[in-house]
Amino acid sequence: MPTPYIALNKARVYNAESSYEKFTTVGPKVCMVTANHEGFVGFQNHVQIGVFPMGGRYGGAKMDMHETLNPIGLAQYTMWKHWEDHDAMHYDNFDAIFRLCSQCLDMVVEGPWEPIYEIVAHDLPENVAMTDVPASLGAAWATGQPMPAVSLPYGQRIIAASEHTTVPGREQEFEQAIVDVMTAFKRVPGFLGYMVLKQIGASAIGSLQLVPDGIHQALQTRGDYPPRIKDGNFQTPQAHQTPQEYLVHMEWADMNSAMMGISRVVINHQMRRIHDRVLATLLKGPYVTLWNPLMEDTSWREYLHS
Numbered sequence: 129m130p131t132p133y134i135a136l137n138k139a140r141v142y143n144a145e146s147s148y149e150k151f152t153t154v155g156p157k158v159c160m161v162t163a164n165h166e167g168f169v170g171f172q173n174h175v176q177i178g179v180f181p182m183g184g185r186y187g188g189a190k191m192d193m194h195e196t197l198n199p200i201g202l203a204q205y206t207m208w209k210h211w212e213d214h215d216a217m218h219y220d221n222f223d224a225i226f227r228l229c230s231q232c233l234d235m236v237v238e239g240p241w242e243p244i245y246e247i248v249a250h251d252l253p254e255n256v257a258m259t260d261v262p263a264s265l266g267a268a269w270a271t272g273q274p275m276p277a278v279s280l281p282y283g284q285r286i287i288a289a290s291e292h293t294t295v296p297g298r299e300q301e302f303e304q305a306i307v308d309v310m311t312a313f314k315r316v317p318g319f320l321g322y323m324v325l326k327q328i329g330a331s332a333i334g335s336l337q338l339v340p341d342g343i344h345q346a347l348q349t350r351g352d353y354p355p356r357i358k359d360g361n362f363q364t365p366q367a368h369q370t371p372q373e374y375l376v377h378m379e380w381a382d383m384n385s386a387m388m389g390i391s392r393v394v395i396n397h398q399m400r401r402i403h404d405r406v407l408a409t410l411l412k413g414p415y416v417t418l419w420n421p422l423m424e425d426t427s428w429r430e431y432l433h434s
C-alpha cells in the first residue's frame with residue numbers, strides 16, 4: 129500500500145472546561161462524517177500539554193502547562209490514501225462539517241489552518257492495550273521480527289511535535305540526518321517511534337479559506353445555513369511553504385521519557401554529534417511542543433504498515 133498522507137487541522141482554543149466539552153461532543157460527529165469517504169484511513173486528535181523548554185526558556189515554557197497555557201493547541205490529524213481524498217471529503221460533506229464546526233467557533237482564538245503532509249520516513253509501532261501484549265510480542269517472536277515497543281492508545285503516551293524549516297537545497301541532507309537521530313533515539317528508554325512529515329500544501333476548504341463570497345456567506349450565519357459557495361480560494365499545492373517546512377512527530381511512553389530522551393541531543397556527546405547534522409541544515413527550529421493523543425482510531429497504523 130502507498131504511504132498515507134496526513135491533513136493536520138490546527139487551532140488554538142480558549143483553555144476552559146467548556147472547550148473540552150465541545151471537543152468531546154462535536155469531535156466524534158466530525159469523525160463520523162469524515163468516515164463517509166473511502167480514502168479516509170484513520171485519525172489521531174491531540175490537545176496540547178506544554179512546550180519543551182528549549183533554549184533556556186524554562187520558567188515561561190514547561191513540559192506540563194495544560195492548566196495554564198491559554199489559548200491551548202488542538203491538532204487533529206486525519207490520514208488519507210491520497211491528499212486529494214481529503215479535499216474531496218470536505219467538498220462532499222461541506223454542509224454537515226460546517227454545521228458541526230460552527231458550534232465550536234466561539235472557542236477558537238487562532239485557526240483553523242490545515243496543512244497537508246507527506247510521510248517521508250516513519251517507524252511507529254501499532255498501538256496495543258496491555259491485554260494484547262502477549263499476543264503482539266508472541267507474534268513478533270514467532271516470525272523472527274524485532275519485538276515492538278508497547279505503545280498504549282487513548283491518551284496514555286506523549287507526542288512531541290518538532291517544527292523544522294530547512295535552508296533551501298539542504299532538504300535531503302535534513303531528511304537523512306533526522307532519520308539518523310530517530311534511529312539513535314530507539315535506544316532511549318520510552319521512545320516509541322516517529323514520523324518525518326514534509327509539508328506539501330494546505331487545504332483551503334479545511335481551513336475555511338473560501339473565495340470572498342463564500343467567506344461572507346459563512347460569516348452571515350451561526351451555522352444553520354451553510355454557504356452555497358463552498359470553493360476554496362486556492363489549490364492545495366499552492367500552499368506549499370518554501371523554504372521547506374517539516375514536522376517531526378515523535379511518540380514517547382510518558383512525559384519523563386520525552387524530557388530526558390529529547391534532552392540527549394544537548395547533554396549526550398554522541399547524540400549531539402548526530403543531531404548537529406540536523407541543526408546544520410536549519411533555517412528555523414527546532415521548536416518542540418508536547419501533546420496528548422486523547423481521541424484516536426489507531427487502525428491507520430495497519431494501513432501504514434500494509
Ligand SMILES: [Fe+2]
Pocket residue numbers: 135137206214218242331334
Ligand atoms: Fe480536514
